[in-house]
Amino acid sequence: MAEPGEQLPEEVLALIFRHLPLQDRAAAARVCRAWAAAAACSAVWHDTDISCCCAQEGMLPPFLSTCLDHIRHLRLEFEPSKEPSRRVATELLTALAGRTPGLQGLRLECRGEKPLFDAGRDVLDAVRAICRAARELRHLDLRRLPFTLDDALVLRAARGCPELRSLFLNNGTLVGSVGPASVLELLEACPRLCTLGLHLASLSHPALEVLAAPGRAPFALLALRCACPEDARAPALPNEAWAALRRRQPGLVVEVELEPAMPAESVTRVLQPAVPVAALRLCLSGDSAGPVRFAALHYAATLRVLEVRAAASAELDSALELLAGRCARRTASAWCGPPCGTPSSRTARACAATRSN
Numbered sequence: 001m002a003e004p005g006e007q008l009p010e011e012v013l014a015l016i017f018r019h020l021p022l023q024d025r026a027a028a029a030r031v032c033r034a035w036a037a038a039a040a041c042s043a044v045w046h047d048t049d050i051s052c053c054c055a056q057e058g059m060l061p062p063f064l065s066t067c068l069d070h071i072r073h074l075r076l077e078f079e080p081s082k083e084p085s086r087r088v089a090t091e092l093l094t095a096l097a098g099r100t101p102g103l104q105g106l107r108l109e110c111r112g113e114k115p116l117f118d119a120g121r122d123v124l125d126a127v128r129a130i131c132r133a134a135r136e137l138r139h140l141d142l143r144r145l146p147f148t149l150d151d152a153l154v155l156r157a158a159r160g161c162p163e164l165r166s167l168f169l170n171n172g173t174l175v176g177s178v179g180p181a182s183v184l185e186l187l188e189a190c191p192r193l194c195t196l197g198l199h200l201a202s203l204s205h206p207a208l209e210v211l212a213a214p215g216r217a218p219f220a221l222l223a224l225r226c227a228c229p230e231d232a233r234a235p236a237l238p239n240e241a242w243a244a245l246r247r248r249q250p251g252l253v254v255e256v257e258l259e260p261a262m263p264a265e266s267v268t269r270v271l272q273p274a275v276p277v278a279a280l281r282l283c284l285s286g287d288s289a290g291p292v293r294f295a296a297l298h299y300a301a302t303l304r305v306l307e308v309r310a311a312a313s314a315e316l317d318s319a320l321e322l323l324a325g326r327c328a329r330r331t332a333s334a335w336c337g338p339p340c341g342t343p344s345s346r347t348a349r350a351c352a353a354t355r356s357n
Contacts, residue, residue, distance in 0.1 A: 013038035022050050022064070045070035052078035052088040068096055073105035073139070079112035080120060080146065093126035097133045105139035106130060110146055120147025128156045137161040143168045143197060148175045154182040158189040168197035170223050170257070176230035180204035187211065197223035200270060201230035208241040212248040219249045226270055227259035236269035243274040253278040253302075260285040267291055273298040279305040292319035300326035309338060 017025055017039050029039040038044070045067045074096070078089035089108075096103065108127070124147060131137065131153070140157060142149060149169050157164060167186070169178055176199045183202050187193060187210045194217060203224065211219050226232070246252065254277050258267060264286050271277075271291060277299045282288050288310035295303060296319065306323065310316060 007034055010034070010038045010041065011043070014041050014043040018044045018047070026064070040067050040070075042070040045072075047073045049075045050077070050092065052076070052085045052092070064092075065095065065099070068099040069102065071096065072102060073107075074103065075107045075109065077109045077111060080110050080123065081113040086123065090122045090126050093123070093130060097126065097129035101133055102136055103130065103134040104136050105141075106134075106137065107139070107141040107144075109144035120145065123147065124149070124153060128153055131156040131160045134161065136163055138163050138165040140164065140166070141168045143171050145171050146173065147171075148173045148177050150177045151179055151182040154178055154186055158182070158186040162190060164190040164193050166195035166221075167193065168195075168223065169202065170197035170199055170225035172227070173199075174228065176201045176228040178202040180207065183207055184210065192217055194219050195221040195223075197221075197225070199228055199231050200224050200226045201228065201234040203234075203237065205237055205241050208237060208245050212241075212245040214248075216248070219252055221253050221255070223255040223257075224270075225257045225259070226262050226266070227257070229261060232262050232266045234266075234269075237272065239272040239274050242272050246274055246276050252276055255279040255281075257281040257283075258291070259283050264290070271295075271298075275299075276302045278302050279307075281305075281307040283309040289313065289315035289319040292316065292323055296323035296326045303327065 013035060017028055020028065025039050025044065029036040048071050076089055076092065079085040106127075108123070123145070127140075127142070131140070137157075138161075140161070149171065154169070157167060164186075178199065178201075180202055183196075183198065184204065184207050187196075187207055196219075210216070254275050256270065256275070256277055256279070258270065258281065260283060262270070262284060267284065267290075271294050277295065280291070280295055280299065280303065282291055284291070288308055292306070292308065295306065300323070303323075308316070308320075
């Protein structure tokens with residue numbers, strides 16, 4: 001602790017201030033000139049978390065505008081159903097688009113109740129503005145947005161962010177509005193993209209061929225969410241295309257999330273034998289034992305995580321035991337929870353599909 005009259009070095013103050021929430025940083029900046037300088041230095045703002053709660057209604061600190069250029073990675077949390085919170089978040093994103101071409105990572109997270117269907121237009125317009133301005137953007141995570149994402153956003157990212165490495169669009173929307181053509185243009189425009197989260201309906205056979213093309217940079221993760229009516233109607237992706245992709249990208253990991261909107265016939269189209277599934281999350285309104293048994297037969301060499309929300313049954317127990325036996329030489333984990341849409345008290349029997357060699 002510094003003696004009275006002494007001042008901690010600016011780099012030490014910056015190390016402390018970087019762990020403070022936004023309002024506390026603003027308070028620290030008002031203490032003295034030395035603290036104001038430390039609170040505004042780039043080390044404090046390189047990785048920034050901002051929560052736009054209603055208590056902050058229109059209270060973005062004035063000194064924040066001088067610090068926007070220093071932000072490289074931003075996680076922004078807000079409540080879209082509450083107008084003041086959404087307004088502050090939108091204002092911040094708009095200001096960020098106009099001030100910081102050096103932004104490299106943006107993650108948006110919504111809290112609280114889901115907003116009205118069209119309540120996200122202002123936020124998505126601001127995200128598109130950032131994609132237009134931030135040429136160095138490498139990571140964009142929109143998984144926690146409840147809004148319907150569209151082709152315009154994906155195309156803006158494709159044309160404005162050539163350095164993109166990861167993009168997550170597999171959010172909780174009720175309507176899938178990102179077409180396969182937009183995703184194909186994204187893959188062709190962003191050759192370094194190695195992590196992609198999509199709704200199933202946004203993925204196509206030509207996209208798999210682009211990922212499997214000679215000279216394509218290693219692709220690490222493909223996260224597929226199957227939750228919309230469009231996902232249920234999506235055509236099957238040929239097993240041969242998955243096999244070719246797996247040969248070309250041996251390090252590829254696929255995560256699959258199946259939700260109640262997927263009928264049994266759609267599930268069988270999604271779960272192709274050659275898909276290198278590492279995580280399988282099942283929250284189906286119908287049969288769950290069948291997909292678990294399929295995973296045991298075809299994914300035992302790659303599966304790391306299995307999550308099942310379903311009613312307990314002898315068939316499901318049998319399928320889990322088969323999976324555990326197939327994964328006996330590897331470490332995997334399985335978790336069974338309450339069925340989708342049922343009270344939490346009606347839990348399924350937990351089954352550990354974990355066996356170590």
